[in-house]
Amino acid sequence: MRLLDSFRNLFRLPEVRRRILWTMGLLAVFRLGSHLPLPGVHPAAVQGFAESASRAMGGLWSYLELLTGGALGKLGLSFLGIAPYITASILVQLLTKASAALEAVSREGPSGRRRIQQLVRIVTVPVCLVQSGVAAWSLRDASLQSRLHGSFPLLVSEGPGTFVLLLAGMTAGSLLTLWLAEEITERGLGNGQSMIILAGIVARLPALAGETLRHAGEGKPLLLAILSLAAIVGAVFVTRAERRIPLHQAKQIRGRRILAGGRNYLPLRVNSAGVMPIIFASSAFVLPQILGFIPGLQWIHGPLERLGFAFTLVYSAAIFFFSYYWTYLFYPPSQIALQLQEAGSFVPGLRPGETTARFLNGILARLTLGGAAFLAALSLLPGLLVRGLGGDVRWESFIGGSSLLIVVGVGLDLVQKLDSYLLMHRYRGFLGPSKS
Numbered sequence: 081m082r083l084l085d086s087f088r089n090l091f092r093l094p095e096v097r098r099r100i101l102w103t104m105g106l107l108a109v110f111r112l113g114s115h116l117p118l119p120g121v122h123p124a125a126v127q128g129f130a131e132s133a134s135r136a137m138g139g140l141w142s143y144l145e146l147l148t149g150g151a152l153g154k155l156g157l158s159f160l161g162i163a164p165y166i167t168a169s170i171l172v173q174l175l176t177k178a179s180a181a182l183e184a185v186s187r188e189g190p191s192g193r194r195r196i197q198q199l200v201r202i203v204t205v206p207v208c209l210v211q212s213g214v215a216a217w218s219l220r221d222a223s224l225q226s227r228l229h230g231s232f233p234l235l236v237s238e239g240p241g242t243f244v245l246l247l248a249g250m251t252a253g254s255l256l257t258l259w260l261a262e263e264i265t266e267r268g269l270g271n272g273q274s275m276i277i278l279a280g281i282v283a284r285l286p287a288l289a290g291e292t293l294r295h296a297g298e299g300k301p302l303l304l305a306i307l308s309l310a311a312i313v314g315a316v317f318v319t320r321a322e323r324r325i326p327l328h329q330a331k332q333i334r335g336r337r338i339l340a341g342g343r344n345y346l347p348l349r350v351n352s353a354g355v356m357p358i359i360f361a362s363s364a365f366v367l368p369q370i371l372g373f374i375p376g377l378q379w380i381h382g383p384l385e386r387l388g389f390a391f392t393l394v395y396s397a398a399i400f401f402f403s404y405y406w407t408y409l410f411y412p413p414s415q416i417a418l419q420l421q422e423a424g425s426f427v428p429g430l431r432p433g434e435t436t437a438r439f440l441n442g443i444l445a446r447l448t449l450g451g452a453a454f455l456a457a458l459s460l461l462p463g464l465l466v467r468g469l470g471g472d473v474r475w476e477s478f479i480g481g482s483s484l485l486i487v488v489g490v491g492l493d494l495v496q497k498l499d500s501y502l503l504m505h506r507y508r509g510f511l512g513p514s515k516s
Contacts, residue, residue, distance in 0.1 A: 089502055096501050103268030106260050107279045113158035113256065114151030114280075118249040120242040121155050121219075125234045129155065129222070151280075157253035159215065162276050164208035165200070165258050169273075170356075171207070172200045177409055204258060212250035216243055270497055274490045281483050311458065315488040318454045321350040323447055325440070327425045344425065348444060351451035352411055355485040357402035358459055361395055396456040403452035404445075413440040458484065 091097050117123050151158045176182040176196065185192045220243055223234035235242050261272030268275070325346040417437035426432045430439055 086498075086502060090498060093501060096498070099267065099269050103264055103270075103275065106264050106268060106272075107275065110158060110257060110260050110276055110279060111283060113253055114154055114156040114283075116157045118155050118157060118159060118253075119245040120236050120249075121246075122232065122234060122236060125226075125232050126153075126155050128232065129153075129234055155219075157249060158257050159250050160208065160211055160254040160257075161280060162254075162257055162261060162273055164211055164254050165204050165261070165273060167211070168203040168207045169200050172196065172203055174409075201258070205255075208251050208254045209247070212247050212254070215250060216246035219246060270490065270494045274486070274493070277486055278490045281487055311484055312488060314454070315458065315484050316492065318351050318451065319485070319488055319492065322347045323350070323443060324348075325443070326428060327420070328428055329423075329425050346416075346420070348411075348440075348447055349451075350447050351454065352444075352448065353403050353406040353451065353455075354489065356406050357399045357452065357455055358485070360402040360406075361398035361459075392460060396460065399456045399459065400449075400452040403455060404448055407444065407448045407451075411444065413437045413444055416440055455485075 090100070117126065151161060172182075176186050182196070182199075186196050188195075219234060220238050224238045227233040227238070235246075257276060261276045264270070264272030264275050266272075325348060327344045327346055329344060414437045417433060417440060420426065420436065421432040427436055427439060430436050
């Protein structure tokens with residue numbers, strides 16, 4: 081009853097009701113883009129293309145389909161989705177940490193963040209053109225091969241005109257998706273880019289659940305449901321888990337007033353890097369597999385297939401490496417200790433500065449080890465269990481890896497935002513205590 085009351089209270093607030101409707105409408109436009117075919121594509125050949133690509137790429141195709149909300153298999157306008165923006169955002173974040181000038185801009189408060197965000201938009205355009213060009217060239221080669229083998233071609237023609245149409249369509253669809261994401265951020269609920277990704281993942285779940293229920297007589301749906309629930313509970317637990325470092329605030333003198341010190345804490349998350357280590361590690365292995373489907377580069381698949389168990393070890397090592405790299409890149413202990421010292425805060429029993437930095441470094445190293453082990457387990461173990469149960473490979477793509485973390489992370493963030501709206505208007509929230 082409390083949950084239903086909270087939902088009813090949401091729609092009693094005009095601002096929240098307006099934001100919910102904006103979010104739903106903009107996400108509907110995004111989903112429409114995945115069903116509108118790209119210019120120059122034969123609609124009758126799309127189904128055959130999706131089936132052949134699924135057979136050739138296996139789990140890789142299911143993974144990409146899950147993240148694009150099915151637009152990849154339908155060759156829709158939102159073919160690339162939000163991928164160019166994510167790539168540009170990662171590049172700018174890394175450049176910000178490597179460039180003193182960009183890092184100084186990022187510390188200028190709201191104006192600095194707006195300038196960094198504008199830089200991300202500018203970088204997104206060339207990244208989008210490059211990714212669209214590679215995708216259009218791959219579709220052209222696939223259509224040419226099908227025409228040479230006497231089967232129905234994928235494209236109307238393989239000439240430069242069709243290539244330009246594909247390039248323009250993919251670029252326009254990706255930039256439209258970016259605009260929709262920014263509108264959701266401004267007018268809707270939550271982060272627009274995260275909501276777009278969440279919508280693409282969740283859109284594939286009904287078809288996936290229907291496919292799983294076909295095996296109801298074999299008992300697989302129940303086992304898969306238990307496995308999925310366990311993975312979700314684990315993801316929520318580790319996503320919310322944090323180590324709280326007690327802090328004391330020194331007395332401060334402001335004018336003629338003396339402000340007494342207080343007690344607080346510094347939260348250090350177990351999984352500070354979030355989903356980024358899995359994305360980086362997956363990209364490092366997905367890119368060679370994608371390149372292997374380009375004519376003339378099929379030889380790449382040979383070494384990848386011979387890796388066997390070594391692939392699992394190398395992939396796990398990559399997750400550990402990127403976990404430490406991303407955590408220490410954005411949460412350096414020396415920088416945290418300096419900020420605490422400047423704010424007049426200190427850890428009881430420790431000298432501010434270098435001693436505090438060494439203390440935080442030890443804690444952060446152990447927390448990152450636990451977070452990286454969890455990410456590696458989440459990426460590998462559910463997939464092994466799903467394959468052991470004979471489940472659909474698409475289900476493996478959902479409960480193992482970045483998809484589940486994205487759904488859990490965005491879902492928790494959305495619930496917290498809605499809860500804050502309810503509590504602000506003195507309603508009973510989803511998470512907080514009752515308000516009279």
